[in-house]
Amino acid sequence: MISVAIVDDDPIVCSSIGTILTATGTAQVLWSAHDGEAAVANCRRHAPDVLLIDVQMPGIDGLEAAERILQDDPDARILILTTFADPDYIRRAIDLHTKGYLIKQDVASVVPAVQGGHGGPGGARRRGPGPTAAACGATRRRGAGRRRGGGPAVRGAYRP
Numbered sequence: 001m002i003s004v005a006i007v008d009d010d011p012i013v014c015s016s017i018g019t020i021l022t023a024t025g026t027a028q029v030l031w032s033a034h035d036g037e038a039a040v041a042n043c044r045r046h047a048p049d050v051l052l053i054d055v056q057m058p059g060i061d062g063l064e065a066a067e068r069i070l071q072d073d074p075d076a077r078i079l080i081l082t083t084f085a086d087p088d089y090i091r092r093a094i095d096l097h098t099k100g101y102l103i104k105q106d107v108a109s110v111v112p113a114v115q116g117g118h119g120g121p122g123g124a125r126r127r128g129p130g131p132t133a134a135a136c137g138a139t140r141r142r143g144a145g146r147r148r149g150g151g152p153a154v155r156g157a158y159r160p
Contacts, residue, residue, distance in 0.1 A: 002027040005048040007039040036065030055082040
């Protein structure tokens with residue numbers, strides 16, 4: 001079973017996503033945290049197969065935490081989980097080579113994203129750089145979200 005960690009400053013979000021992943025038999029929640037510093041520290045001690053991390057949190061934000069985690073472990077599989085389809089956030093997530101960018105409101109995308117980020121059903125384990133952005137959130141081209149050349153097929157993620 002896939003192990004996941006969930007990082008969000010809202011405990012209800014952590015609990016809800018954890019419930020979805022465990023109830024569907026998709027993943028086991030290894031740990032959750034509510035800020036970027038705790039995420040970095042927990043990843044050093046107990047690295048999950050897939051890390052779901054929010055962008056805006058107290059202390060260091062999710063993108064800064066992702067950068068630090070990837071410096072420690074370049075093979076870490078990180079999915080950015082946020083309410084913001086902000087082009088700057090998406091570009092930064094791409095530049096960091098995270099495995100995907102999910103919009104929290106699209107809860108149906110969480111299971112396939114975790115499976116794809118891990119390399120299971122819904123997507124092959126990615127080799128090489130992270131996701132690419134078709135239009136960095138401005139519009140999604142026809143076929144966006146389909147898997148091409150590996151990586152997760154994720155609704156809510158921006159891909160060519």
